[in-house]
Amino acid sequence: MATVTYQGASRIYPGTEKPAVDKLDLEIQDGEFLVLVGPSGCGKSTSLRMLAGLEDVDEGSILIDDKDVSNLPPKARDIAMVFQNYALYPHMTVYENMAFALKLRKTPKSEIDARVKEAAELLQLEDYLKRKPKALSGGQRQRVAMGRAIVRQPQVFLMDEPLSNLDAKLRVQTRSQIASLQKRLGVTTVYVTHDQVEAMTMGHRVAVMLDGLLQQCDTPRALYETPKNVFVAGFMGSPAMNIKTVPLTAEGAKFGDVTIPLTREQVEAAGVGDAKTVTVGIRPEHCKLGEHGIPIEVELVEELGSDAFVYGHAQLGNENGAERFVVRAGSGLLPQLGETVFVQPEVGKEHVFHAETGDRI
Amino acid sequence: MQTDTRAPEKGTATTGTRKQPKSGGVLNVFSHGFLALWAIMIIVPLAWVVMTAFKSDDEIFTDPLGLPSQWHWENFTRAWEKAGIGDYFLNTVLVVGGGVALTMLLGSMAAYVLARYEFRLNKFFYLMFVAGMMFPVFLALVPLYFIVDNLGLLGTHFGLILVYTAYSLPFTVFFLAAFFKTLPHGVAEAAMIDGAGHYRLFFQVMMPMARSGLVSVAIFNIIGQWNQFLLPQVLMPGEGNNLLADGIASVAVSQRYDPDFSGLMASMVIAMIPAFVAYVIFQRQIQAGLTAGAIK
Numbered sequence: 001m002a003t004v005t006y007q008g009a010s011r012i013y014p015g016t017e018k019p020a021v022d023k024l025d026l027e028i029q030d031g032e033f034l035v036l037v038g039p040s041g042c043g044k045s046t047s048l049r050m051l052a053g054l055e056d057v058d059e060g061s062i063l064i065d066d067k068d069v070s071n072l073p074p075k076a077r078d079i080a081m082v083f084q085n086y087a088l089y090p091h092m093t094v095y096e097n098m099a100f101a102l103k104l105r106k107t108p109k110s111e112i113d114a115r116v117k118e119a120a121e122l123l124q125l126e127d128y129l130k131r132k133p134k135a136l137s138g139g140q141r142q143r144v145a146m147g148r149a150i151v152r153q154p155q156v157f158l159m160d161e162p163l164s165n166l167d168a169k170l171r172v173q174t175r176s177q178i179a180s181l182q183k184r185l186g187v188t189t190v191y192v193t194h195d196q197v198e199a200m201t202m203g204h205r206v207a208v209m210l211d212g213l214l215q216q217c218d219t220p221r222a223l224y225e226t227p228k229n230v231f232v233a234g235f236m237g238s239p240a241m242n243i244k245t246v247p248l249t250a251e252g253a254k255f256g257d258v259t260i261p262l263t264r265e266q267v268e269a270a271g272v273g274d275a276k277t278v279t280v281g282i283r284p285e286h287c288k289l290g291e292h293g294i295p296i297e298v299e300l301v302e303e304l305g306s307d308a309f310v311y312g313h314a315q316l317g318n319e320n321g322a323e324r325f326v327v328r329a330g331s332g333l334l335p336q337l338g339e340t341v342f343v344q345p346e347v348g349k350e351h352v353f354h355a356e357t358g359d360r361i
Numbered sequence: 362m363q364t365d366t367r368a369p370e371k372g373t374a375t376t377g378t379r380k381q382p383k384s385g386g387v388l389n390v391f392s393h394g395f396l397a398l399w400a401i402m403i404i405v406p407l408a409w410v411v412m413t414a415f416k417s418d419d420e421i422f423t424d425p426l427g428l429p430s431q432w433h434w435e436n437f438t439r440a441w442e443k444a445g446i447g448d449y450f451l452n453t454v455l456v457v458g459g460g461v462a463l464t465m466l467l468g469s470m471a472a473y474v475l476a477r478y479e480f481r482l483n484k485f486f487y488l489m490f491v492a493g494m495m496f497p498v499f500l501a502l503v504p505l506y507f508i509v510d511n512l513g514l515l516g517t518h519f520g521l522i523l524v525y526t527a528y529s530l531p532f533t534v535f536f537l538a539a540f541f542k543t544l545p546h547g548v549a550e551a552a553m554i555d556g557a558g559h560y561r562l563f564f565q566v567m568m569p570m571a572r573s574g575l576v577s578v579a580i581f582n583i584i585g586q587w588n589q590f591l592l593p594q595v596l597m598p599g600e601g602n603n604l605l606a607d608g609i610a611s612v613a614v615s616q617r618y619d620p621d622f623s624g625l626m627a628s629m630v631i632a633m634i635p636a637f638v639a640y641v642i643f644q645r646q647i648q649a650g651l652t653a654g655a656i657k
Contacts, residue, residue: 054550075556087547091569101555148555 002155002188004028004051008060009070011046020046022212023060031186033179034217035203037193038235043212044192045160051190052081052158064155075104080149081158085165086141088133088148094120095129098147112151119147122181139170146178150185157182157189163198175202196236200224208232226351230358233281233351239309239326241281245355246316248278253352255280255294256316260345266352269361279358281351284309284326289335293344296325298335308334310341407633414626421622436627440612444621446628449608454635456518456593456604457586460525464582467526468533469575473563475534476541477549487538493531502595509596516597521604524592529582536581540574541567580643584636605632 006026012019021043028034036044049055051062053074061070069077080101088097095116102112120126123143133141142162149157162178163171179202182189193199199206200220207217208231216228220236227233233241247254248270252262260280262270270278289310296312308329313322327343335341352361413421414436415429424430441447475487505524506515514520544567552566568575590606597603603611609628612621 052550052554054553074550074554075558079554081551081554083547083551085545085547087545087551089548089552089566089570091572100552104556104561148551152555 002065003030005063009057009062010059011050011055012058019212024214033182033189033204035191035199035206037199037206038209042209044209048158048160048192053077078155079158080152080154082145082149082162084161086145090133093130094144098151101152115151119150123147138166157187159191161193228360230353239284241283242325243281244316245277245279253278253280258294266361275355277355279353279355282345285328286346286349287327288344289329289341290344293342295340296343298337298339301334410626410629414630416623418623436623440624440627444612444624446631449603449605453605456521459522460586461582463526464529464533465579468530469537472534472537473541476538490531490534506595516599521596525586533578536578540571544570580639583639587636
């Protein structure tokens with residue numbers, strides 16, 4: 001059990017100028033499940049590998065339980081890691097794979113045996129202990145990789161996209177298993193993924209990264225309800241939020257003939273720096289189809305059973321011409337392709353950002 | 362009309378599908394024919410040597426191509442004891458055993474470091490090893506003689522082991538470095554997180570993973586060092602401590618005064634057996650090692 005603290009930690013790969021991770025400040029509580037999420041190349045894996053000791057910390061430091069580990073080798077950090085491709089030892093059986101770390105630490109044989117058996121029971125691997133990894137399915141290998149981390153009883157679990165090699169159904173199933181396992185063991189966990197659904201469903205808190213910079217770190221609900229900037233707003237939620245930059249008036253944001261009212265403070269903040277436009281985000285699920293509102297020409301209807309999503313183009317009266325717009329429709333009567341429907345955004349559910357800085361207003 | 366036009370279409374379609382395996386078959390026949398020819402070229406002289414080893418000296422000249430009328434096993438005991446092949450054999454086992462063991466240990470360690478660690482001059486050292494493969498051993502013979510002599514190791518097994526090792530290292534490092542590069546990095550990282558230091562990582566994780574590559578190179582080295590002739594000829598002067606190849610050569614030289622052709626052939630059969638056995642046992646690994654890089 002431990003806390004993890006990144007203090008202005010940076011990683012600059014040799015031969016590059018732009019840091020892969022740029023002055024990351026992050027505090028992870030004892031027993032917390034923190035998810036690092038972002039598009040590929042955003043520095044999330046590098047951040048994790050810095051914590052693991054597989055990448056150098058070029059600036060700043062990383063603390064585990066108030067102890068600076070920035071210059072310690074991986075084995076001195078008391079961490080366990082689950083890799084994307086599992087990285088099992090191919091020449092060892094499942095049992096030996098799980099026991100390897102304990103053997104290196106000269107743990108008594110009886111204790112190794114007890115711990116491995118316990119982990120195997122927890123992960124339903126008892127029948128496979130004598131098999132080699134190549135004789136296991138993808139899901140079983142994934143569980144062995146988890147087991148190898150669990151038997152260590154480390155201070156921190158690190159997981160680098162451990163589900164991305166599983167098929168969709170197994171991924172959803174394993175997702176909940178990992179989350180409940182973490183809750184049960186209460187070990188501080190840092191989990192990297194590019195999948196925002198995984199991030200939302202698993203993490204106590206989610207840290208969103210882009211281009212090596214931490215954008216926002218908060219609970220999943222807070223990220224969803226009050227994204228700090230345009231990137232976070234667009235990244236979290238599926239389908240993605242409709243984010244449009246439209247003309248700013250004294251009353252609000254003009255979506256063609258429809259004006260979304262903004263408060264006076266919002267209008268003032270949006271106008272800082274002589275901005276004539278404002279960026280407004282509207283989630284597909286915070287819209288209604290009605291008699292009047294923003295007109296949209298329907299291009300695609302995605303029927304999911306419980307829900308349906310209507311994709312179309314809207315004329316918003318800015319220089320971009322027709323812009324794509326997604327709306328969630330109830331399961332009732334759905335519009336036809338080519339039809340024009342009218343969208344009414346729910347009042348108070350819109351997200352307003354400064355058109356140039358992209359920051360939330 | 363319609364049926365008329367359809368029928369030939371069908372006909373051409375079936376002949377077309379029949380033709381395809383046939384054209385592959387032609388290629389197969391050709392390549393297999395070539396392989397068969399090659400096999401005959403290798404096997405016939407070998408078989409002749411083995412058969413001749415069982416004949417009496419008279420029979421070799423009266424019926425050179427026939428099967429031996431009587432199996433003269435005593436040719437082998439005579440070669441082993443009188444011609445000194447037994448001593449040569451043990452000398453060779455000692456030197457090749459030591460040479461291959463040392464080559465594999467040093468070669469795999471050097472290859473691993475060159476393949477997996479980044480440091481200054483990494484490329485330089487690697488290229489030095491590779492350049493060693495191009496260097497003809499004949500050019501090195503004279504200086505090598507003086508170096509070994511200066512070290513006081515001339516005519517000793519240990520001296521020859523060192524020379525064999527140096528001689529085999531370039532190819533070993535070249536081959537194994539390429540092999541170690543193909544091994545997944547994740548596994549090494551997992552071992553480091555699990556608490557393995559550099560030595561343990563190498564000996565307990567990376568070396569077992571590279572097993573097929575190691576076995577292949579070991580076989581190449583065993584056969585290569587077993588067949589050495591020139592190096593022991595130069596570096597093992599004097600009587601009695603000859604190795605097999607030059608030992609047999611000296612047996613052949615003495616033929617002019619005291620012919621014992623059946624004994625000579627028996628000596629050659631004895632010399633061939635270990636390499637042959639190594640091939641048979643490790644056939645699978647040799648193939649696995651040669652194709653390992655291609656599959657991953």
